[in-house]
Amino acid sequence: MTKVAGSATARAHSNIAFVKYWGNRDQGLRLPANASISMNLADLHTTTAVEWNSGLDADTLTINGAIANETARMRVENHLDTLRARFETDRFARVDSRNNFPMGTGIASSASAFAALTTAACAALNTTVSERELSILSRLGSGSAARSIPPGFVEWHAGDSHETSYAETFAPADHWKLVDLIAIVSREHKRIGSSAGHETASSSIFQPARVASAAERIASVKTAIVGRDFESFAETVEADSNLMHAVMMTSKPPLFYWEPLSLAIMEGVRRWRQDDKLMVCYTLDAGPNVHCICADGDADAVAIRLRDLCGEIDILRSGVGRGAHVLPTD
Numbered sequence: 001m002t003k004v005a006g007s008a009t010a011r012a013h014s015n016i017a018f019v020k021y022w023g024n025r026d027q028g029l030r031l032p033a034n035a036s037i038s039m040n041l042a043d044l045h046t047t048t049a050v051e052w053n054s055g056l057d058a059d060t061l062t063i064n065g066a067i068a069n070e071t072a073r074m075r076v077e078n079h080l081d082t083l084r085a086r087f088e089t090d091r092f093a094r095v096d097s098r099n100n101f102p103m104g105t106g107i108a109s110s111a112s113a114f115a116a117l118t119t120a121a122c123a124a125l126n127t128t129v130s131e132r133e134l135s136i137l138s139r140l141g142s143g144s145a146a147r148s149i150p151p152g153f154v155e156w157h158a159g160d161s162h163e164t165s166y167a168e169t170f171a172p173a174d175h176w177k178l179v180d181l182i183a184i185v186s187r188e189h190k191r192i193g194s195s196a197g198h199e200t201a202s203s204s205i206f207q208p209a210r211v212a213s214a215a216e217r218i219a220s221v222k223t224a225i226v227g228r229d230f231e232s233f234a235e236t237v238e239a240d241s242n243l244m245h246a247v248m249m250t251s252k253p254p255l256f257y258w259e260p261l262s263l264a265i266m267e268g269v270r271r272w273r274q275d276d277k278l279m280v281c282y283t284l285d286a287g288p289n290v291h292c293i294c295a296d297g298d299a300d301a302v303a304i305r306l307r308d309l310c311g312e313i314d315i316l317r318s319g320v321g322r323g324a325h326v327l328p329t330d
Helices: 070-087 109-124 131-141 143-148 194-203 207-212 214-227 230-249 260-275 296-310
Strands: 006-019 024-026 036-053 060-063 092-099 153-156 167-171 178-184 280-283 290-295 314-318
Touching: 006 109, 006 143, 006 214, 006 230, 006 280, 006 290, 024 194, 036 109, 036 143, 036 178, 036 214, 036 314, 060 070, 070 092, 070 109, 070 131, 092 109, 109 131, 109 143, 131 143, 131 167, 143 153, 153 214, 167 214, 178 296, 194 207, 194 230, 207 214, 207 230, 214 230, 230 280, 230 290, 260 280, 260 290, 260 296, 290 296, 296 314
Parallel strands: 060 092
Antiparallel strands: 006 036, 036 092, 036 153, 153 167, 178 290, 178 314, 280 290
């Protein structure tokens, strides 16, 4: 095997899906049941340093300054095994990963984590890897990580093979000034993670209908984003979120991520859009926290209403972000 060593640090952003990824056609390759649409979040990111080191006899992982548990370390090790095989190296890696937002709460921390890990690990090997291949490789660590590689507004193609399931930008980050206000209903790490949920999605009687109608929603959302049509965008985004959670709730075993406050915020968002004419809609990933997607000019008004409704709730705010990138060395 090739003896290579080096280090690099990369940053990747979380993303919020407008047409959701839920369920796989191939669990091992993480080939999604349907294509999906998302935008990267500029102010929510994971920064990961990777050092390939000949002095190590196993991969090591720290997360936010603490030694990671064995489950997390093994997940990273399995992904690094894929990269070792792809780039023909036998060295182990020292990995240090840091998030500036809560992990495991439905804010796509695994997406930014595996996109940053893949980008840094490839750069540390001094390899030239296309954006498309970075997306494909990231997908193997976490499906939604494929979407955190390209910048701006992104479509992840479901594909029919390992090589054809990748994400690409269809509109740049500055195309539409949307803002995501994330109402943090809970910072607790969810009991059942997304990976387990993907495996049980097919047990819901609603999953086939959700998947069969996904292409129509993707076309609608892409058209709305390209045309900056918020009314059409909001209708489809909320419907898609509701569909995914209906699948979760009717899977075996069922998954219930919504909290009472989640429902209150969802009702509030619909009321603010209908009665107050604010350009805002909701979407939730696999967690209780509510993403309130707003037109930039209405974000402050929505934030005020969130605090009036929820009291001193934490709100994370982000515009549309760039893709994964290697950070310059000091």
